[in-house]
Amino acid sequence: MSSGNARPDDDLLLRAALGELSEEEATRLAQCLAECPDGDPVAAEYRQSLQEFKEFYQGEFQQSVPEPPHAWRGFYGKLAAQRQHPFTLGARLRAVWGGWTHQPSLAWVAAVTCMVVAALLIGTRLNHAPRVSAHEVLERAAAAEEQAEEALHVFSGAVVCQTLEVRVGARRLTRTVYRDVARHRQVDRWSARDGGPLRQDAQPPLATELAGRFKSARLNWSDPLSPVSIQTWLGGRAKLDQAQETVREEDGVYTITLRTPASAPAPQNVVTETDFVVRMTDYHPVAARFQFSSDADEVDLTETRYEIHPVQSLEASVRSELDAPLAHQPAGAVKEPATVASEPDTTPESIENVEIRALYALHQRRADLGGETEVKRTADGVTVSGVVVSRRRKQELVAALRLIPGIRTDIETAEQAAARQTGTTTAPQSAAAIELPALEKALVENFPEQGARDAFVLGTIECSQQALVRGFALQRLLRTAPARGGTALSPEVRREWREMATEHRRDMETQLDRLFDRMTPLAGAVTAQPDRIPRAASWAETEAEVTRDLQALDKLVTRLMSASAGPVEERDPATLIRQYQDLGSRIRARIARLREEPDEHN
Amino acid sequence: MASTPPITDREGGLCSLGSASGELIALDRQRRLMALIEGYFEEFRRPVYVYVFSMCRCPGRAEEITQDAFLRLHVAMGRGEQISSVRSWVFRVAHNLAINEGKKHRFEVTNSIDGEESASPSDLLPNPEERVLSEERSTRFRQGLSTLTNHQRQCMQLRAEGFQTQQIADILQISRSGVVDTLQRAMKRLRKVMV
Structure with missing residues (x-):
């Protein structure tokens, strides 16, 4: 502030208009204005300008901004994916970068370092790394699927209606799946491509053949586009790391191509290559292609419809099948991972090895930190039991343990555990x-x-x-x-x-x-x-x-x-x-x- | 926003449950962190989106950048990073992401809030005379805004969002006196056109 009777500085007047003066400054300004009232209109002008702009910005401008095109869809899926695996390399890098975005100098250092590393990699490797890894896309797709299924559990009577075009060489089928996620029920309907209905009580021969091929390849025929199914097929993260992967981003979808490592001689009906197409906006899988080791034709699956309907709106025959007792459900209708079926070796040495191998497999998936799982020796081997937060987590752990011979798994989801222990309630915490x-x-x-x-x-x-x-x-x-x-x-x-x-x-x-x-x-x-x-x-x-x-x-x-x-x-x-x-x-x-x-x- | 209670030991649960409770507590903590982030997202996403939109003029990109800023907040809070003001932090990250995105996709970060004509509140005024006056004022306001630099508009916008000068300085990574100076120049320019 200027001394004597001089007009107050504009800076001070502006800060007064912004309401950011300290007590001392405010007192001095009041004294100054009392002596030199010239400053007062300036402060008033500032206040008025700020107010007018605020009104314009909060009114006219904000109203003119269009709504986000995807209505914030996908955020919760991404957040869930981030929660599930916060310690992946990608997440760590993102975290580091995220922390640096407000420090430009460090960001520049990081950017230059990344460029140098990238140049070295390009110099040494001809095949370029994908911008998004297959693992990350699958993880996000699985998280989005889980999120969607969790939401469906809230609405009783909501049924997923999914139509899939199935093509195997020249043969084509249309499969319509009605899935009651909350009750684990599923009904399939088949028709020829021209829309003519087939008999409802039987699967066409091609469907039976495909169900067999998928089963022997450890794929999930009841929900063939499930990302969890692909992850399970790949046998968990370790195997996925070995698989050759390419990820293409075009036309709003990620196309993941996975080729399993060549092993000779490959058994029959093993999937050697798969394309998995995931929509970018919400990580929803929309198509897949499977190439089997046998000389059979490739299997192409394309989703043409995915809708949620109330069960009341479905035709009566579908409704009655969905309401039928579980024993009458078609085989494989309820999605469950394959259980471990290796022959146990019960010699004391092998039990010790198996126990630590199981712990190590769980350790790699951060499941050995208590709570989730427990590893126990039993008379006939080693059992891994526990309660996990989600079906996806269960499948991940089962897939990881499947590779170890002599392991029995008894893992259930929190939902399954709660259903088993009906009537147990938590005592409310005392207010005192x-x-x-x-x-x-x-x-x-x-x-x-x-x-x-x-x-x-x-x-x-x-x-x-x-x-x-x-x-x-x-x-x-x-x-x-x-x-x-x-x-x-x-x-x-x-x-x-x-x-x-x-x-x-x-x-x-x-x-x-x-x-x-x-x-x-x-x-x-x-x-x-x-x-x-x-x-x-x-x-x-x-x-x-x-x-x-x-x-x-x-x-x-x-x-x-x-x-x-x-x-x-x-x-x-x-x-x-x-x-x-x-x-x-x-x-x-x-x-x-x-x-x-x-x-x-x- | 409502405060979220921190994760607590459930009355000696760790001791009595032994090894079974460790991971459950960690999961509980994750759920609470998620709830916290979701709360912030619900509360701040619209102002952040509007701010980013005014920079890139593309709704899809603005939506993506806004989401990304909150995902980074989740990572930062998950790592225990100390954040003095969540709102400023998210704006700062979103601002930087918008600038980076602008460089990547080679669009100009315009911060143009004076661009397209749209339905204004004056359309709702019943009196034709009031409506004409309001429209005239609005036109002059837009003209005034078009004379501002990007930096001046960003400062004005953040101020209209209710940030203090120090917070604006943190978001734009300039000094506090720089913000005061920029605001002062912006308002002088506006007054020149408006009066």
Whole structure:
């Protein structure tokens, strides 16, 4: 501001119009305007301009903006896909890039690095990598399918009506599928291509032949365009990585071509190549082509209709078949993955190997962190049981385990488990248990905005829980063969065991570092004090102590940060913070010991 | 928006359930994060979309960029990134994505909010005299806007969205004084045409 009687600066007048003056500045401006009223009309003009623009922008302009063409469809599917596999390379790269989009200098560095890497890759490999991987498209398509099916579960009586044109060489068929997703019922209707109806109580010979071919190729004939079916056929992620893939993007669709690795001699009725066409806007599969190892003609499937209808609007014969008891449903009508049918080998050595192989397969799919699955030795082999969140997840795990001989799976979805345990209800949380977080004041000071506060609390508790989850995973791993001094393990399995143990320990440390860093501004830094704790006799005992402490730490962090941590004895924030620091120091000291090789102590 | 309660231990659930609850808690946390993102998406998608649309003038592309900005928010929050203002963060990412997209597809980032004629609120006025006055004012407003630079229009738009100058500076990655200066010039130009 200018001194004396001079007119106030335009900057100051504008900030006054914007309502962004500090108290001191506002007082000085008022004094200045009292002495020199010239500034007042200018401020009024600014205010008026801002107001007029705001009215124009919020009224006329916003009304003239067209609605988004896809009405936000696809977002929830993409979000679900991102949730399902947040740690894929693609997602990590996107995450890194996403974090840099507001830092142009880093973005430029990243862009230049990417260009150099791309140039090197082009120089060394003639075949160019697809912009979107087959894996990613299949994942997103599967997530979108799951999302759609979840939505259908909400509306009882909604039936999917899907028409497929099936072409095998010169032979053609039209198949209309009526699928009641909520009740797992399906009715098929067939007709010749010219529309003439066939007999309703029988499949035409071509359909019977195709059902057999699909079954022996481990494809899902009841829903042949299901992306989950393609994933299952590929035998999970490991096999998909081996398959040769190309992805083309044209005319609003992704066309994925997958060729399985050549293996000679290929058994009959194995799919050697498939084209899978997925619509870009909503990741809905619209066509597929299957080439079998036998000399039989290719099978082409094209979706010509996909609609949802209320069951009442369907013709009476379809309705009655959909309402028929499940035993009367045609074979394969209910979508279920093939169960594992390998002959178990029950010698003690093989059971140890099989158990760790199963754990390793689950580990690669992040399913060994407790909750989802449990691996148990039984009299006749190894059983993997558990409850998973979705049908897709179930199929993914079953597909991964299928490759291991001697494994039995007993995995069910949450929905199936709930249906089995009818009548069980969760007791509502007592109102008395809810109170403000112990660190509420510090949280509000550090994060005045509610959204930011939520995100911070969420992230911090996540770190604590992830560390604990890793602690439990390590504990379960220690119960398996090597920790008990087992010597029957093959070198490969032993390597897998060590790899899992190292990864769990490393991730536990990373999560704890993140947790302590986040908590530092609120509860002070945590330092290791190794001399204050007695040394445990073995690595396994140290691990058990760490997990116990992690449990206590998790409860404490939750109590400090959360509004619904449940009843606790201690309410004084200072005492809680002291407890947090003691526990943190102890864990840090013990974790240092876990860096040593586990086998040396057992 | 309503605050989403953080994930909590279900009253010692971890201890009593042992290994069975770890993943379930992680899943619970994921669901809550999803709900949070969906809440932000419902609340902010329209203003972000309008802003991006004014930059690229293509509804499909604006929709895609808007969705992408929220997917990145999900990733960022999932990694525990500290975000002081979610709304500013999403606008900033959407702004950068629109600029990147503009470079990729070689369209000019116009930020033209004065372009097409469309049905205006003045059409709804019953009095013909009022309608003529309103239309005249609207025409002059559009003329005034056409004299602004992209930067000036972006600043004005973000201000109309209710952002403070510091937040606008963060979104556009310029200094706060730069924003004040730009707004000042924009309003002077507008007044020149309007008066």
